[in-house]
Amino acid sequence: MSTTIAFLGCGSMSEAIMAGLLRSGFPAGQVRATVRTTARAAWLADTYGVTATATEDTDANVRAATGAGIVVLGVKPGLVREVAAEIAPVLAPDTVVVSVAGAVPLANIEAVLPAGQPVVRSMPNTPARVGYGVTALVAGAHATPPHLQAAKDVFATVGLVVEVDEDQIDAVGAVSGSGPAYVFYLAEAMAGAGERLGLPADLARTLAAHTVAGAGRLLDDPDADPAALRRAVSSPNGSTERAIAAFEERGMRDVVAAGTAAAEARAKEITHELG
Structure with missing residues (x-):
């Protein structure tokens, strides 16, 4: 070759x-x-x-x-x-x-x-x-x-x-292909939340961006477990635990699942449209 x-x-x-x-x-x-x-x-x-x-x-x-x-x-x-x-x-x-x-x-x-x-x-x-x-x-x-x-x-x-x-490729696209956009969306949401709590817009964006990037570096370890990393930050009865509880109460996992399912479905539609 x-x-x-x-x-x-x-x-x-x-x-x-x-x-x-x-x-x-x-x-x-x-x-x-x-x-x-x-x-x-x-x-x-x-x-x-x-x-x-x-x-x-x-x-x-x-x-x-x-x-x-x-x-x-x-x-x-x-x-x-x-x-x-x-x-x-x-x-x-x-x-x-x-x-x-x-x-x-x-x-x-x-x-x-x-x-x-x-x-x-x-x-x-x-x-x-x-x-x-x-x-x-x-x-x-x-x-x-x-x-x-x-x-x-x-x-x-x-x-x-x-x-x-090949029958898994649309699911892969919904997780990793589109996934960076989900993370950027989370960073946007975190920055917006920081502004509502009184932080200057530039500072809120910087905090959100570097926090997401740093968390990604922690996940880069081949042995990293997202759930274990989350628990390590969530002290019992602390502020982080309270935030995670609020996310769970509002069905954040279901929202993410719905988004990835929508991405997979649209990928299949595009394949059909292209013939």
Whole structure:
């Protein structure tokens, strides 16, 4: 398998993955990227030293994919099949095609690629930008363990990698894919609560942001247990225990469960809408 990696559609998520790969020591000369505009292509080339071209040149995706060992499809979900079909004629039999687009099943991608082409579906999240991402991978029908390992090696440069079945991917997206937004929402709510208690807005935001970030670092321990960490902060009959009791009385767990269920349901709807 060639060691060249092509990122077709290098938006914020693909850029984060590419940056992590380069930080790990992967040679910039073996990375290609395609983007929509020449300005963005020039910026990527100047910033990372990779070969970047704009799809204003209609052959950009084909040239980037030719001879690549891994091709990362980072375009919008509605364009995944179109781009996959575009590059199909130039893919080597062992080129691993990795999709980072949500809501596009493996079978839909495999259907427009050469028979037997290895495909891996991924579900990364935004903390990949700072090396603390979570990426779930699903192996396609023709992806062997070495193919899957090649994809794992790429995503491991930006955080934790787990392997799941495809029927679990929407649930994974509802927890880790959308999860950062839930945490940011909690930080917003904490800051707002601090303001209502009389704190200046800037101070309340700073306290909330750093508290959430610090709590995340505590959870980063492989042996960390969220429930045990919560109990350690909650002294019997203390103020924290009173706050947790208020959350429980108002059904916070049910609210979180309802939110993740809604996210999973919407992911399935989007898949259906995309056909």
